[in-house]
Amino acid sequence: MREKLSNPKETIRVIQKYQFGFQKKFGQNFLIDAHVLEKIIVAAGVGEQDCVLEIGPGIGTLTQYLAEKARQVVAVEIDQNLIPILEETLEDYPNVTVINEDILKVDIARLTQEYNEGRPIKVVANLPYYITTPIIMKLFEQEVPLDNMTVMVQKEVADRMQAGPGTKDYGALSLAVQYYAKPYIAANVPPNCFIPRPNVGSAVIRLTRHEKPPVQTRDPRLMFALIRAGFNQRRKTLKNSLDNWGGLSFTKEQIGQGIESLGMGPSVRGEALSLEQFAALADYFSGLGDTEEKGLA
Ligand code: SAM
Numbered sequence: 201m202r203e204k205l206s207n208p209k210e211t212i213r214v215i216q217k218y219q220f221g222f223q224k225k226f227g228q229n230f231l232i233d234a235h236v237l238e239k240i241i242v243a244a245g246v247g248e249q250d251c252v253l254e255i256g257p258g259i260g261t262l263t264q265y266l267a268e269k270a271r272q273v274v275a276v277e278i279d280q281n282l283i284p285i286l287e288e289t290l291e292d293y294p295n296v297t298v299i300n301e302d303i304l305k306v307d308i309a310r311l312t313q314e315y316n317e318g319r320p321i322k323v324v325a326n327l328p329y330y331i332t333t334p335i336i337m338k339l340f341e342q343e344v345p346l347d348n349m350t351v352m353v354q355k356e357v358a359d360r361m362q363a364g365p366g367t368k369d370y371g372a373l374s375l376a377v378q379y380y381a382k383p384y385i386a387a388n389v390p391p392n393c394f395i396p397r398p399n400v401g402s403a404v405i406r407l408t409r410h411e412k413p414p415v416q417t418r419d420p421r422l423m424f425a426l427i428r429a430g431f432n433q434r435r436k437t438l439k440n441s442l443d444n445w446g447g448l449s450f451t452k453e454q455i456g457q458g459i460e461s462l463g464m465g466p467s468v469r470g471e472a473l474s475l476e477q478f479a480a481l482a483d484y485f486s487g488l489g490d491t492e493e494k495g496l497a
Contacts, residue, residue, distance in 0.1 A: 201292055204234075204264055205230075205261040205289060206231070206232065206233065206234040206237050206261060206264075206265075208395065211230060211259065211261065211395060212395075214259055214285060214288070214289060215259070218281075220259070220282075220285065221281075222396055223279060225330075226256075226278060226279050227330045228279070228328070229394040229396060229397070229398045230259060230261055230326075230394060230395050231261050231262060232395050236387065236393050236404070237262060237265045238265070239386060239404060240262065240265070240324060240326075240350060240386075241266070242386075243350050243386035243387070243404055244322055244324045244348065244350035244406065245322075245348070246266060246269040246324065248270070249271055250269075250272075250321075251272040251273075251312070251316035251321045251322070252266050252272070252274070252321065252322045252324050253274050253276070253308065253312075253321050254266060254273055254274070254275040254276070255303045255325040255328075255335060255351075256277055256303070256325055256327065256328050257275035257276075257286060258277070258282060258326070259282060259285050259286065259289055260275075260290050262324065262325075262326055263286070263289075263293075263296060264290070264293065266324060267290065267296050270295070270322075271295060272295050272315055273293075273296045275297070275298050276299045276303045276306055277298060277300060277301075278301065278303070280300055283298065286298050303338075304334060304338060308338070308342065308344045309342060309344050312345050316345075320346055320347040320409075321347065322346075322350070323339060323346065323348075323349040325349075325352070326352040327351050329354050332351075332354065336351070336377070336407070340381070340409075348407060348408045348409060349406070349409075350386070350404065350405070350406040351404070351407075352402050352404050353403060353405060354401070354402060355388060355389075355401035355403045356401075357373070358383075358385050358403035358404075358405040359385075359403075360373045361377040361407070362383045362384075362385055362405070364474075365471065365474050366471060371471070372430075372431045375475050376424065376427070377407060378414070379414070379415070379420075380410060380413070381408055381409050383405055384407075384408070385404070385405050386404045386405065387403065387404040388401065388402075389401070389402040389404060414475065415476050415479040416479065417480075417482045417483055418482070418483055419483075419486045420482075422486055423478050423481075426478055426481055426485075427478050429441055429442055430473065431470050432445065434469070434470070436469070437466070438464075438469055438470045438472075439452065439456050439459055439468075450485065450488065454488065458484045458485055458488075461480075461484050462480055462484075464477070
């Protein structure tokens with residue numbers, strides 16, 4: 201068997217052989233630390249029955265680890281310069297399929313159908329940081345059959361996903377992620393575990409999909425619109441933020457009554473509300489009837 205890419209010498213050999221130029225626009229920071237790679241595999245709980253979707257295999261470093269543990273790995277890579285490299289580095293692994301595509305354009309539900317008969321897959325990735333949130337939200341919102349997602353993200357983003365009400369990191373991302381999944385930070389990863397080194401710290405976070413959402417609301421779309429509007433202007437009160445947003449066809453007084461129905465004072469800010477309270481607020485407004493579609497994209 202060939203030398204693994206987790207050995208930095210092998211990574212450098214491959215990069216030099218193909219004269220690969222790192223592309224900043226694709227968020228290319230490749231892992232070169234075997235301990236971190238092992239931690240990702242353990243956190244994801246990859247086993248021999250699993251079909252794993254890897255987003256952005258790079259030169260195949262994490263892919264080699266996944267291929268040794270999983271039944272099937274489907275790796276989607278946007279950079280066509282990496283495709284001939286992956287052919288070499290993954291030649292010993294017949295259970296890997298590489299797809300040269302933009303993950304944001306791929307029909308992931310179809311992939312799960314094709315490679316896992318529609319059963320839940322695991323997503324494992326050292327994500328390109330410039331599109332972390334769109335990728336994660338796509339996987340959740342499109343209701344891809346998913347067991348868990350174990351991903352390397354910017355440390356600051358991992359903290360935001362895990363944060364609770366009233367903390368500085370709490371925001372729309374915390375609520376969106378926690379509606380769909382239970383977050384758990386499995387490891388903090390310093391810049392020297394990558395080549396080239398990123399300017400920020402990183403963390404491995406596992407998001408375990410809830411079987412059903414932890415809160416019930418008649419209108420999840422309205423709830424998410426209220427969350428976005430509530431955090432849009434962080435220094436304003438929730439009442440002013442919702443009034444300025446203009447997506448609700450109610451008077452400022454009615455908006456205030458809705459907030460008070462949660463047992464909150466009129467000067468409360470969005471960051472004090474839990475997911476349950478945003479769900480209750482959405483139900484209160486939808487109970488009043490007629491919420492304008494504005495902003496509910
Ligand atoms: N998995 C490799 C590793 O851990 O060494 C590389 C991780 S690197 C942080 C992110 C990878 O995602 C790069 O290979 C990059 O080309 C790829 N990528 C960036 N944007 C993408 C997109 N929209 N769709 C698919 N892959 C993408």
